[in-house]
Amino acid sequence: MTKTLALAGASWIALFAAAATAQTTITGIEDVDDRITDIEETATDEIERSDDPLRYGNPNEQPGFSGSASLSYSGKTGNNESQELSVSTRLRYATGPWVQTLGVALDFAEDDVERTKEDALIVYDANYYFDDRFYAFVLGRAEIDGLADEADEIETDAFIGVGPGYRVINEQDMTWRVQAGVGVSYLRDGLGDSDTEEGVIASSRFFYRFSPEVFMTNDTDVLHSGDNVLRVNNDLGVSFQMSDVLSTRVSYVTDYNEARDIRTDNRLSLAIVYGF
Template identity: 60%
Template sequence: MTTMTRTTAASLLAMMLAAPVMAQTTITGVRDVNDRIDDINEVVDEDFARSEDAARFGNPETRPGLTGSASIGYSGKTGNNESQELSAGVRLSYTQGNFVQTLGAALDFAEDQDRKTKEDILAVYDANLYFDQSLYGFVLARIEADGLANTAGDVRRDAFLGFGPGYRVINTPDMTWRLQAGIGVSYLEDGLRNSVTETGYLAASRFYYRINDGIFLTNDTDILSSDAALRVNNDLGVNFRVTDAVSTRISYVTEYNDSRAIRSDNKLGVSLVFGF
C-alpha cells in the first residue's frame, strides 16, 4: 500500500468513525451537557460584562453613518405536536458628528397546536449629544408589548421616555465618575386596556476606581422616582486579575422598591474564569 493510499484510507476511516459520533450527540444527551456548559459560560461572561463601560474614559468612538446588524430565526415542529417559533432582532447605530443614536428591537412569536403562545415586541432607543468631553445630553426610550395580554394582571404595554443632561465629574486613568439626571414619562396598560401615565425623575451614577494593575472597583447606581414608587438599583463590583490566566469578579447587587412589602432584594455574585 502506497503512502497516498494509506493516507486516503486513514482519512476515510476517520470520517466513518467521526460521523456516527456527531450524529449521536443529540440522542445521547451529549449536546444537552455542552449546551449547559455554554449557558454557564454565558452567565459568567455577562457578570464580567457588567463591569465594562464603553463611555468610561470619554465619549465612545463610533463609525460615522449607519451601522448595525440583524438576525432572524424560525423553527417548526410536526408529529405528535405541532408548533412553530419565530424570533428576530435588529440593532442599528447612526452617528453624525457629536450626535450618536442607537436603536434595538426584538420580536418573539410562537404557536402551539394552532394556538398563539407568545407575541412579544420590545424596542429601545438611546441618543447622546456630546457638547464636549465632560457635558452631554441624553434621550432614553423603551417600549414592551404583549399581544396576548387579556387580563387585569397582564401588562399589554409598558413604555418609558426620558431625557436630561450628563456630566463627567472625574476623568483620570485611575478614577472616573459621571452623573446624569433627567425627567421622564412612563405609560402602563393592562390586558383590559386600562392605562396609567405618570411623570418620573431619573438619576444615574457610574464610578470606577483602579486600585492597582490587577484590581479595580465599579459602582453603578440607577434611581427612578415616581408617584407609584421609588426604585433604586445599585451594582457594586470588584474585579481581580490574579494571574494572566485567572480572573475573578465579586459583585453585590441591591434592588430597592418602596412599594413592596420587602423593599430590598440583595444578591451576592462570585464569578471565576480559568484559562489554560
Template identity: 40%
Template sequence: MKTLTRSLLLCATALTGTQAFAQSTVTGIDSLDDRITDVRNDANKDLSDMEDSQRFGPNAFKPGWGGAVALTYAGTSGNTDTDDLAIAAKLTYGAGAWQHTFGLGVEYGKDEGSRTKQDVFGFYEGNYYFNDRFYGFGLARYEQDDFASYRKDSFVGMGPGYRIFNEADMAWRVQAGLGARYYQVNNAARDDDTELAGILSSRFYYRINDQMFVTNDTDILKSDAGTLNTNDLALNVKMTDTMVTRISYKTEFNSAPVDGREKTDNTFGVSLVMGF
C-alpha cells in the same frame, strides 16, 4: 468584522491543516502565527473597551460597534429565593460626538419544576457630547418581571449630564432627566397607568490595577406611583485576553410594593463576560 474575518481564516486553516503543513508552499502558512497574534491583540483591545469606555468621554469611545455578552449564575433573596441562570448582552456604537448603547437581559429560573423567575429587560441610551464634560442624553427602558410589584415598567425621557471626574483611573458622571413612565401593577386586575416621571443616575468607575476595576451604578426613578432605586456594585477581574469575571451585588428598592411583596430585593451574582 476584522476579527471575525481572521477567525474564519483560522477555522479554514484548521480544517485543512493536514494538507497545509504537508505542503510547505501553500500560500498563507508562513503568516499563520501573525494572524493568531493579530486576533489575540484585537480581542484584548475590545475587552479593554468593554470596561465601559463611555465613562471616559467622547474621545475615548471606540468608533463603530463593540460589545460584550455575559452568562451569569445568581443567588437571590427577598421576594424570590432561587438559583438562576441569566444571559445579558450590551452593544455600543460611536460616531463622532454621538454615543449609542443598547442592552438586553433575560433571567429565568425554576425550583422543583415551578417557575420562580421570568424577567426580561431592555434599554437604549443615546448621548451627544457638547464638550468633554457636558452632554445631553435620551433614554428608553422596558422591563417585564412576573415576580415584581410592577409586571411591566417602562420609561422614556431625556435631560443633561455632566462628568465630575474624567481621569484614566477614575471616572464619575451624573445625569438627570424628565419623561413618561408606563407601568402595569402585578395584581389580578393588572391595573396600569402612564405618569410624568423623573430619573437621576450616577455612573462611577475606579481602576485598581491592570487586572481589576470597580464599578458602581445607581438609578433613581420617581413618579406618583412610587420610587424605584437600583444600585449595582461590581468587582471586575480580568482572567484572560478575552474573559473577565464579574462579581456583583445589586439592590433594588421599591417604595410602594403591592401587598404581600417586600420593598427590597438583593442579588449576588458571579458572571463570566466575554468581550468582542
C-alpha cells in the same frame, strides 16, 4: 481550539440537573450542550456588563451607520408541533457630537394548539456631547406582550427620559459620571386600561482601577415616580483579570422599591470565565 468553562453562582448544580433530567433527544447530549452554552453566556455577560464604553468621555464611534442583526428559527413536527422565531438587531448612527443606538428584539412561538409567545423589546439611547465632560441624553424603552389579555398582565410597559449628564472625574484610573432628568412611564394591561405617570430619574456611574488587573464599579439608579414611590438600584462589583485565560467578577446588587411589602432585595453573584 479554545474552550470556555464558565461558573456563575450555583451553575454546577443546574448543569448536572439538566444532564440528569433533560432528555428530549435520544442521548440527551443536545440539552446538556445547550445548558452549558447558557451558563457560559450568563457568566460572560456578568463580566462584560461592567465595561461601560461611556465612562471615558465621548466614544469614538464609527461615523455613519453600523450595527448587527441576528435571526433564529426552529420548528418541530410529529408527536409535538411547534415553531419558535427570534429576531434582533442593534443599529448605531454617529455624526459629529450625536451618537444614537436603537435595539430591537422580537420573540414568537406557537405550538400545535395556540400562540405561546409574542414579545417585542425596543431600546433607544441617544447622547449629544457638548464637550468631553458635558452631554445630554435621551433614553427610551418599550416592552410589549402581544398575548396579554388579563387585568393582571402587562401588555405594554414603556418609559422615556431626558436630561443632562456630566463627568465629574475623567481620569485614566478613575471616572465618575452623573446624569439626571425627567421621564414618563406608561403601563397598559391586557384589558386595555392604561396608566401614565411622570417621574424624576438620576444615575451615577463610578469606576476605579486598583491595578492593571483589578477594577471596581458602582452603578446607582434612582427613580421617583408621580405616585411618590421611590425605587433605587445599586450594583457594586469588583472585576479581576487573574491571567490571560482567567477572569472573574464579584457583584452585590441591592434593589429597593417602596411599593413592595418587602422593600429591599439583595443579590450576591460570582462569575468566572476560564479559557484553555
